[in-house]
Amino acid sequence: MTITVAGNKKEVAEGLTVAQLIIDEDVETPEYVTVSVNDEFLASGTFEETVLKDGDVVEFLYFMGGGQ
Structure with a gap:
């Protein structure tokens, strides 16, 4: 199946979870x-059980602290 990760299309195996994609x-x-x-944030506790589907768009985001 094909998913988009950080703007790049990738062929991945059926049944891939978000946790495995992170690895x-x-x-x-x-x-x-x-x-x-698909523009919906996932709770971190759901990565193991969230199975990706053909056509999904996945983004990894990092929130950084800082400032004064």
């Missing part, structure tokens, strides 16, 4: 990543 994409500091699928 496959070698996401840095996965404990701090926020994931959206």
Whole structure:
């Protein structure tokens, strides 16, 4: 099946979970990543059970603190 990850189309296996995609994409500091699928944010506790579907659009987001 085909999904889009960070703007790039990728062929992945059926039944791929968000948790496995995070591993496959070698996401840095996965404990701090926020994931959206089709513009909907996922709760971090649902990554293991969220199965991606053909045509899904996945983005990895990192919120950074800072400022004064």
